Amino acid sequence: MRRTLFLPLLFLAFALVLLTLLFLVEGPVLRRDVQQSEPAAAQMISSPAVMPPPSRKIEASKLPPAPPAKKAAVIMDDLGYSLDLLRSLAALKRPMTVSILPFAALSVESARLAHEAGLEVMLHLPLQSLFEPSSKNPAGMISSDMNREDIEKHVRSCLAQVPWARGVNNHEGSKITEDAAVMSVILGVLKSEKLFFVDSRTTRRSVAVEAAQRIGVPAASRRVFLDVDPQERSIKARLEELFRIAQKEGQAVGICHPKEETIRALQKYLARADDFGVELVFASDVVR
Numbered sequence: 030m031r032r033t034l035f036l037p038l039l040f041l042a043f044a045l046v047l048l049t050l051l052f053l054v055e056g057p058v059l060r061r062d063v064q065q066s067e068p069a070a071a072q073m074i075s076s077p078a079v080m081p082p083p084s085r086k087i088e089a090s091k092l093p094p095a096p097p098a099k100k101a102a103v104i105m106d107d108l109g110y111s112l113d114l115l116r117s118l119a120a121l122k123r124p125m126t127v128s129i130l131p132f133a134a135l136s137v138e139s140a141r142l143a144h145e146a147g148l149e150v151m152l153h154l155p156l157q158s159l160f161e162p163s164s165k166n167p168a169g170m171i172s173s174d175m176n177r178e179d180i181e182k183h184v185r186s187c188l189a190q191v192p193w194a195r196g197v198n199n200h201e202g203s204k205i206t207e208d209a210a211v212m213s214v215i216l217g218v219l220k221s222e223k224l225f226f227v228d229s230r231t232t233r234r235s236v237a238v239e240a241a242q243r244i245g246v247p248a249a250s251r252r253v254f255l256d257v258d259p260q261e262r263s264i265k266a267r268l269e270e271l272f273r274i275a276q277k278e279g280q281a282v283g284i285c286h287p288k289e290e291t292i293r294a295l296q297k298y299l300a301r302a303d304d305f306g307v308e309l310v311f312a313s314d315v316v317r
């Protein structure tokens with residue numbers, strides 16, 4: 030009888046010792062885990078100053094790449110007749126681009142002044158319009174009856190009129206920008222001179238940007254005419270439209286004209302770009 034009870038009792042005692050040992054070893058470990066994690070969490074909330082430094086390398090690699098900056102460029106067309114307006118524009122101390130007509134009274138002087146003032150210079154190349162011009166055709170205008178050689182010669186002579194030009198946009202030109210053959214000749218010259226092209230977009234049927242992309246000339250298309258209505262509130266609204274497009278699409282080009290009202294409105298409202306998270310840049314920064 031004693032022998033038969035001894036073995037189960039021994040087994041029970043052994044099991045009790047084992048359980049006690051298990052509790053002694055595991056218990057403190059579990060308690061320590063809880064004690065450590067709770068103050069750490071509390072610390073993160075209450076005092077970020079003593080928060081252990083996060084592993085920045087891992088965090089940085091987890092972040093998506095920074096979105097590209099939203100950019101808007103404003104080009105002032107039709108310059109070459111007034112140095113005073115150009116000086117007022119330069120006084121805004123903004124990255125403005127000026128597009129200067131060739132063979133105007135002050136083409137070369139305007140280009141020099143703009144360049145020295147830190148503005149970006151473009152050639153405002155007169156191209157034939159679908160409509161009869163209200164006054165006589167602008168000097169240096171390219172028309173569809175010219176042959177390839179004439180067109181190339183014309184573009185080069187116009188470029189010589191506007192030194193420091195980094196790019197070209199069209200003055201008028203609804204007829205020519207619809208003509209892929211003539212545009213290809215013009216753009217061929219720009220490519221050889223490493224210049225960019227901005228389509229002023231005087232016709233909805235323009236093929237100029239497509240042609241530029243085919244040839245490999247960096248290009249962009251005008252999205253907003255800023256001062257068709259020269260009233261201040263209208264220019265403000267058009268500028269906001271420009272910034273909104275840039276905010277949505279990443280980039281946008283606006284075109285304005287050398288008028289006192291326009292310069293006053295630009296002075297007042299160009300800073301609105303900040304409210305849209307948009308950076309004002311030169312035209313060369315938005316072509317692609």
Ligand SMILES: [Zn+2]
Pocket residue numbers: 106107153199200201
């Ligand atoms: Zn023009």
